[in-house]
Amino acid sequence: MAQNIYDDPAFFAAYAKFRRSAIGLDGAPEWAALRALLPPMASLRVVDLGCGYGWFCRWAREAGAAAVLGLDVSQKMLERAQADTQDAAIRYQRADLDVLDLPEAAFDLAYSSLALHYVEDFDRLVGAVHRALAPGGRFVFSIEHPLFMAPSQPAWVTLGDGRKVWPLDSYHHEGARTTDWLVKGVVKYHRTLGATLNTLIRRGFSIRHVEEWSPTPDQIAAIPEISQELDRPIFLLVATERQA
Amino acid sequence: MAQNIYDDPAFFAAYAKFRRSAIGLDGAPEWAALRALLPPMASLRVVDLGCGYGWFCRWAREAGAAAVLGLDVSQKMLERAQADTQDAAIRYQRADLDVLDLPEAAFDLAYSSLALHYVEDFDRLVGAVHRALAPGGRFVFSIEHPLFMAPSQPAWVTLGDGRKVWPLDSYHHEGARTTDWLVKGVVKYHRTLGATLNTLIRRGFSIRHVEEWSPTPDQIAAIPEISQELDRPIFLLVATERQA
Numbered sequence: 001m002a003q004n005i006y007d008d009p010a011f012f013a014a015y016a017k018f019r020r021s022a023i024g025l026d027g028a029p030e031w032a033a034l035r036a037l038l039p040p041m042a043s044l045r046v047v048d049l050g051c052g053y054g055w056f057c058r059w060a061r062e063a064g065a066a067a068v069l070g071l072d073v074s075q076k077m078l079e080r081a082q083a084d085t086q087d088a089a090i091r092y093q094r095a096d097l098d099v100l101d102l103p104e105a106a107f108d109l110a111y112s113s114l115a116l117h118y119v120e121d122f123d124r125l126v127g128a129v130h131r132a133l134a135p136g137g138r139f140v141f142s143i144e145h146p147l148f149m150a151p152s153q154p155a156w157v158t159l160g161d162g163r164k165v166w167p168l169d170s171y172h173h174e175g176a177r178t179t180d181w182l183v184k185g186v187v188k189y190h191r192t193l194g195a196t197l198n199t200l201i202r203r204g205f206s207i208r209h210v211e212e213w214s215p216t217p218d219q220i221a222a223i224p225e226i227s228q229e230l231d232r233p234i235f236l237l238v239a240t241e242r243q244a
Numbered sequence: 245m246a247q248n249i250y251d252d253p254a255f256f257a258a259y260a261k262f263r264r265s266a267i268g269l270d271g272a273p274e275w276a277a278l279r280a281l282l283p284p285m286a287s288l289r290v291v292d293l294g295c296g297y298g299w300f301c302r303w304a305r306e307a308g309a310a311a312v313l314g315l316d317v318s319q320k321m322l323e324r325a326q327a328d329t330q331d332a333a334i335r336y337q338r339a340d341l342d343v344l345d346l347p348e349a350a351f352d353l354a355y356s357s358l359a360l361h362y363v364e365d366f367d368r369l370v371g372a373v374h375r376a377l378a379p380g381g382r383f384v385f386s387i388e389h390p391l392f393m394a395p396s397q398p399a400w401v402t403l404g405d406g407r408k409v410w411p412l413d414s415y416h417h418e419g420a421r422t423t424d425w426l427v428k429g430v431v432k433y434h435r436t437l438g439a440t441l442n443t444l445i446r447r448g449f450s451i452r453h454v455e456e457w458s459p460t461p462d463q464i465a466a467i468p469e470i471s472q473e474l475d476r477p478i479f480l481l482v483a484t485e486r487q488a
Binding site for chain 1: 407
């Protein structure tokens with residue numbers, strides 16, 4: 001069973017205050033870039049891995065998707081998602097991505113926003129997604145960038161000469177990273193960028209786009225501290241297509 | 245015209261002392277990993293972009309290639325390559341990768357070892373390689389890893405608490421990096437990993453493998469300081485296939 005921080009009351013309360021929680025997709029700085037990697041949504045059967053409050057599920061339907069299945073490990077998230085949704089073509093279901101099992105060729109798009117770095121066995125998950133997609137189906141996701149996750153101490157350092165740097169080490173030491181984020185002891189799984197892409201390729205996906213997200217000038221003007229993401233990317237966005 | 249450091253007498257003399265110069269491919273720690281990305285060589289028409297002393301050209305022929313064209317900007321390198329080669333199926337030719345022009349569909353494999361980070365316009369080069377390959381042809385290369393090139397000051401730093409870290413910054417500031425390596429003022433071009441892959445995809449290559457090279461336990465036992473490459477990869481190896 002995957003760790004389920006989102007049902008921790010302290011975490012849930014803190015998470016609810018994020019812009020991306022409060023105002024939805026447009027509160028996430030990387031959303032526009034992720035949206036640009038999506039196929040035309042009309043008539044698609046969509047599964048959202050880690051749907052949270054269901055913002056993307058509702059957006060997908062508004063954009064023309066035929067049906068959307070939102071999966072999350074957090075019961076609290078799903079309750080909130082259900083309460084905010086009036087649409088019989090959107091279903092929510094509790095699911096642990098570490099043991100995910102989906103019907104075969106049942107979807108045209110698998111989407112995931114910032115959830116897959118909680119998955120320990122990425123290879124298994126990618127296999128499950130591949131089976132669940134129809135040939136030509138897309139798998140589009142964001143995760144925390146490996147550079148953000150890798151360091152033994154992932155916090156900016158100011159050097160004696162004034163440089164503010166990201167103290168990279170441990171890049172090739174893949175596996176669990178335990179950090180304190182809203183609550184103590186959040187477990188994420190670091191994989192190198194190469195390992196992530198090679199797993200997708202080996203499982204039968206072709207890589208369509210690899211976006212190491214960076215803020216736009218407008219975003220930097222609005223939130224100056226976001227400019228640090230130019231120095232060290234925080235999000236990795238990947239678009240793939242299931243080979244026949 | 246690209247910078248041609250290899251014809252600088254001081255550079256040439258210093259470069260000649262490297263293991264990879266003195267003993268050839270097996271003197272390069274990443275060679276085994278790069279070789280593993282190559283297709284079966286039998287009967288292939290091969291072009292080597294930045295052939296240096298011609299070690300790979302000769303290896304390719306021994307491995308069964310039908311013909312090999314070695315290209316380099318350095319006249320001294322080509323003279324040495326020619327002097328070390330007795331094989332009419334290997335040709336050497338002076339070429340500037342920044343303005344490379346090759347015959348159409350004339351090759352089955354384009355190979356390059358640690359040369360393409362000197363190329364300013366990668367997009368143009370990839371287009372030239374794509375045209376030069378037959379459909380299904382492979383493009384396999386190594387470059388300095390973007391993480392190695394990105395920092396404003398690419399040198400390890402020891403922090404107050406004893407951590408030895410790679411001071412990452414400037415990752416999204418693509419473009420020229422001037423460093424001192426054997427001689428002063430060597431110009432390389434930093435591109436993000438995503439940009440490199442997306443250029444290949446946009447130009448009609450499918451990504452087959454992305455290897456952020458790391459040393460093997462045997463290599464670390466033999467050369468302990470090479471273990472730092474586990475903390476920050478130095479080489480990026482990419483294998484692609486030309487789409488029909």
